[in-house]
Amino acid sequence: AQSVTQLGSHVSVSEGALVLLRCNYSSSVPPYLFWYVQYPNQGLQLLLKYTSAATLVKGINGFEAEFKKSETSFHLTKPSAHMSDAAEYFCAVTTTGTASKLTFGTGTRLQVTL
Amino acid sequence: DAMVIQNPRYQVTQFGKPVTLSCSQTLNHNVMYWYQQKSSQAPKLLFHYYDKDFNNEADTPDNFQSRRPNTSFCFLDIRSPGLGDAAMYLCATSSRRAETQYFGPGTRLLVL
Numbered sequence: 001a002q003s004v005t006q007l008g009s010h011v012s013v014s015e016g017a018l019v020l021l022r023c024n025y026s027s028s029v030p031p032y033l034f035w036y037v038q039y040p041n042q043g044l045q046l047l048l049k050y051t052s053a054a055t056l057v058k059g060i061n062g063f064e065a066e067f068k069k070s071e072t073s074f075h076l077t078k079p080s081a082h083m084s085d086a087a088e089y090f091c092a093v094t095t096t097g098t099a100s101k102l103t104f105g106t107g108t109r110l111q112v113t114l
Numbered sequence: 115d116a117m118v119i120q121n122p123r124y125q126v127t128q129f130g131k132p133v134t135l136s137c138s139q140t141l142n143h144n145v146m147y148w149y150q151q152k153s154s155q156a157p158k159l160l161f162h163y164y165d166k167d168f169n170n171e172a173d174t175p176d177n178f179q180s181r182r183p184n185t186s187f188c189f190l191d192i193r194s195p196g197l198g199d200a201a202m203y204l205c206a207t208s209s210r211r212a213e214t215q216y217f218g219p220g221t222r223l224l225v226l
Contacts, residue, residue, distance in 0.1 A: 032212060034214070036217075041202075041220070041222065042219055042220065043118075043120075043204055043217035043218050043219045043220045044157070044204065044206075044217040045217070046214060046216065049214055090156060090157075094212050095212060096211075096212045101159060101211075102159070102215055104156035104157055105156065106155070106156055107154075107155075107156055
């Protein structure tokens with residue numbers, strides 16, 4: 001079984017400040033990990049993914065995430081927040097195999113203030 | 115650009131009146147998924163097709179059905195919508211299971 005925990009349903013940062021969204025996973029086999037962003041009334045857009053290659057993954061819009069097996073974490077960061085980053089962020093996990101499914105965390109709503 | 119398209123973007127239906135939501139893709143992916151997403155919640159998988167092989171989630175109500183007539187198209191049929199079925203419905207595709215899923219813009223369903 002696999003699961004994802006996102007700490008903090010709401011995160012508020014000032015424009016220009018560091019963004020840190022936390023994600024911890026649980027998986028009995030090596031996981032594939034994803035971060036998706038969702039803007040209001042839109043579908044999910046892939047930000048970045050980890051699939052057992054480099055542990056530091058760079059994504060779109062200046063976001064990156066680091067896979068830390070010892071901490072079972074895959075936190076999302078961005079050095080400097082922009083107003084346009086305000087959205088809902090979902091961490092998700094899947095594994096290989098015929099029964100694999102994408103399991104989502106409960107989401108973190110990022111608010112960016114002036 | 116290769117993409118996942120959902121029509122309509124907004125759908126209003128009446129309680130108990132059947133409704134069909136449409137998804138098409140130009141990615142030529144083998145797998146197509148339907149998710150239900152309620153307000154402030156994560157997407158919930160309803161079912162998926164691997165090619166023509168239909169895979170239903172155990173907790174998906176019988177009220178929800180799906181059809182995949184060809185590789186490009188997949189439909190979600192809600193036979194008798196209830197007020198609790200009002201949600202955003204998301205279609206996604208992937209080349210294989212466990213590969214990256216690409217989502218469409220979603221259809222927001224309102225049940226009156």
